[in-house]
Amino acid sequence: MTDDLLQHFIVEARELVQQATDDLLALERDPSAAVHLDSAFRAIHTLKGSVGLFDFAPMGLALHAAEDLLSAFKSGQARLGSDMIDILLECVAQMDRWVGHIEGNGQLPSDAGEEGHRLAAGLRSQLGQGAGASASVIPEADTDWIEDLLTTMGDREGSNPHAGSLIAIRYIPRADCFFAGDDPLGLLRSVPDIVTLSVTSREPWPPAAEIDPFSCNLLIEALSAGTFDAVRSVFRFVPDQVTLHELSSRGTDDVRSTGRDRVANAEAVASGTSGARVIRIDAARIDRLADLVGEMVVAKNTLAHLVSVSDGMDRTELLRAIVTSHAALDRLVGDMHRAVTDMRMMPMREVFRRFPRSVREISVQLGKAIDFSMEGQDVEADKSVVEGLFEPLLHVLRNAVSHGAEPEAMRVAAGKSARAKITLRARRDADRIVVEVNDDGRGIDPASIRRTALERGVVSGEQIEQMSDAEAMELIFAPGFSTAEKVTDLSGRGVGMDAVRSSVERLGGRIGVQSVPGRGTTIHFALPLTVVMTKVMLVHVGDETYGIPMDGVSETAFVPASRILPFQEREAFVFRDRTLPLVRLADLLKIPSRAGSGAGTKVVVMWVGDEKVGIAVDGFAERMDVLMRPMGGILTGMPGLMGTTLLGDGSVLMVLDIPELIG
Template identity: 70%
Template sequence: MDDLLQHFIVEARELVQQATDSLLALERESTIVAHLDSAFRAVHTLKGSVGLFDFAPMALALHAAEDLLGALKGAEARIDNDAIDILLECISQAERWVGAIEQTGQLPRDAGEEGYRLARALRSQLDEGSAQAAPIVPEADVGWINDLLSAGFDRIDLRAHNTGLIAIRYTPRADCFFAGDDPLALLRSVPDLVAVRMGNREPLPLAAEIDPFSCNLRIEALSCAGFDAVKTVFRFVPDQVAIHEVARRDTADPHGDGPHGSPVRDTSAVGATGSRTLRVDATRIDRLADLVGEMVVAKNSLAHLATSSGEGTDRNDLVQGILASQAVIERLVADMHRTVMDVRMMPMRDIFRRFPRAVRDTAGQLGKLIDFAMEGEDVEADKSVVEGLFEPLLHVLRNAIAHGAEPENIRLEAGKPTGTRIVLRARREGDRVIVEVSDDGRGVDPASIRQVALERGVAPRDRIERMSDAEAMELIFVPGFSTASEITDLSGRGVGMDAVRSAVERLGGQVGVQSVLGRGTTIRFSLPLTIVMTKVMAVRVGGETYGIPIDGVLETAFVPASRILPIQEAEAFVLRDRTLPLVRLANLLGILGNADPGRGSKVLIMSVGGERVGVAVDGFAERMDVLMRPMSGILAGTPGVMGTTLLGDGSVLMILDIPELIG
């Protein structure tokens, strides 16, 4: 992908987001001219950028959107929900097209038909008469292909061709002659035509009313040429043509799927995710460049020491020089680490801005009135953390709308505002970032949770009945648990809060839920600021050294043997008048420990599933910042191991996942 196209993709995403934000703001405050001006500027700039490339369908739709926004600015059209809806639909389609361009370098094959449909729908807001003059062909309307095949298939000898068929529907504009287009000349340019059917787009008027300068054709054809060869013929009229690839018929089986065994194949799928980009403040790059310069100086200083070491330099002077260089390099490495982390930091705004549209669409689909707000958009976290939060947050927001928001009449009876208040907020707490989704809806009913858990056999009845309300609410994180009574696009499919917890835990975070029946629910994510560098505590067990993420370590303690109590086949101990379960890391790893339990145990007090647990080890080592690498190859997915890192002596330190080992 060339640099110009890459720059276009980055800029296009920003303009799409600007247009979306402005349109949503315009929907809330239709009298604020600044919102309309901002949307118009974004669409106008994006249309101009698209014009630099051969993306005519995208330009056609954006041009129509620009015309509609211009009419809204000039009060020639009315700002209403229909206008906002079709404009947002156009912007969403533009975003999908940008994604396809990033992955394949070109628009999807159905872009011409989709661009024409959007343009007609947008212009229908300006001129209802013109909208009815030519009906819109829905994207899924491909029945004409089967009709064409049925009418002319017997005259097509596919055995002479190794490829499938390309179906073409060309509907020239009424004013195409004035644009210099010759529909029949274009048709003759299509290679390997095997069938043609021509008709009129509109019912034929009386002979006296026929306009000889208005084109009223609809041309349908089949070609055995390749898709790209056909597309090239119509490259200047992509808004007027629909091109579909039809799977080749098995001539030995005339009774396949669809008419004559020739189902239409969807060719709009795109490949895997393209390259990712990160926009960085220039001052941070300047700081990195300065640090690199200082590191070059430190390297030259070491080179000078290495050269002078063989020239009779006093040993003490040499040692002092090496120690001084080591101190400088350590400082520079620490500064480099902080600066690189700053480069990777991005504000929560980058994903928060994507949620107002999703909330609007979900609320509209469910018929709920939602008052959505966001706080802490300037809070920064590592790029991988911010990007990894989108899917779990989207799921939680949809849950808040689908399950938390009550109908308006029920809210009024309870003395609440008609619209359910949902707040997405982020804040910094020490070296962690807290992200919450709060609503003032119906809340989580522990009794209902217990009932569903019993019906689905999530846990034994006696255990469920002994659970506190807080423990019962934790059941929503059990795989497959759902309180939805029916399956919809949004809920009831058995993919619920367990997927949210798994996604957050992959980022090194934890998920908690707080709820008061009738007053609302808060889902809280606690995440590290960065998952590139990890603080670990090294511990010794059975002659080996392991790393444990320090985020989960609350404190360390030495527990005398007299305080360790056997409980059936397990152990517990008392710490500050509180009884905590004790597990021995050697037993979890299946190795023989070196510590003497009779003298007491060195214990890590850790938070596991919201509860405090003691983990006994043979000894403590140092704390360190490490660059953790996930397990790969045949070791990928090894239970209880988060990853590895290299120590200064070249040995490998395994970093353990204690909650998974205990679970």
């Protein structure tokens, strides 16, 4: 079993799980939509087939039951109801969790067998069948049949020459196994080195005239002297119908105490395998990159030719040729940057489509009626941005359902529709992507925020009095605003929102809130479209040069000394009729500054959160696109540093995280 095959299975399994989820949610809205029923059945069926290749028996057991239930819907033998959708979604969600565990560990968790039986029993109960309808797996504690086989073998041979290398097999084919293309006796003939064999009926045989020749009623038990892997390979396509036990090398007199049970899925497929980062790319984008590489090779050869003939060239002619070659390389590097950026772009659909199931689960648990919609799913952003949005968006959506949306009776009394509306949307705004979560719930009351902020000591009474309503609502993102206690006055918006802001800022974005009491709330994220190349401004502080990401820079200015005013133990300055805090970068970095107390100060005006702050520097330098590398080694996690890049002269430039330095 190769790692590549396992990784392909993981990628495909995630897609099939998501497809099944989408179709089941669509069926819940419209049970008559045959196209979604067919699509869900195909996704479950395909996933079951893939699982069989890897001997993940508990997954196969649950998926087979889900497939039977969907098949009953297709044939009209069962009617689709909310309970059935619930258990099917629960099964699909468990598959998603198991795929994640397989990606990290190469195998299923230790409790997968028990959970697989529970899911299968719940699914089959919807068809009026008991858990035993699967007729597949026998509890591991039931080993009497192994002792019977050993006794039979001992009676026949008088001794056990195979002690220490026996595999006990119990194979109970499904009743409809012939229709699935299975040949139980054919499989049995493929088992190596069978020592003893017992073939009986699973259930009492009916009268001869009533026997169904197309229904399998066999119970097959055997002992094999072959290896465990060889025996398991024979039954790899029917793992949910087989139990295997490897007997102890100490003898066979006491199977229960000396036998070591090994079910088919227990072996790690890829021991120690860590999750690979996989992205699917349009072939046209790869072709474009290949074309650019070809042009780069031509440009390199041109430069090599120029070097070889440079001794005989006139200085002016040589300079002109170098400038021309540089221009060609500059164009190609820019084109290649855009091509690589395009390859990393993913539609927001990849993260958005994971939320309908989560919103549904939360709303069902809380007994709230929610109409959830999504817009802008085709808007593209960098892969790291799209994937990094899942946790913060899930938290905001959870708050919108659990605290923003009022109970139905309260909504009707307020003149609203009984069902709360929550919308998740994305849109492109210049070189940034804006993602919003909007609800028409109770909104956020600024007065309640002020009271809670004072009670928890987030701000002082004097600061509260000077805040506008919009500024007061921003306090929900303040560290310390939230506690473990349930918030009742504030619609729960403060719970964990500081962590949400931190997650968004790590992606290079900003977060804000707008709310009208009684009418709803909008949480909006503004994030960069790409993080492959970063545009930075170089600034001088003392004898050092640092980079500041341009994403947060509003403008640069020269502030006269007369406009810089002391404020308590800090400084502020008046800029465009607004008073902004002034922070000296030299003080933040604890390095000496070369700036004197002359006519004024050079300032970078930038966004820190949703507020503008002036950063005093000794001088400005050029702006450039850089390929930023994260901090590594002993500098990993160093506060205030986003990463490093190499400059043209070979020196290392450190790119600063100004908001983190200030915080």
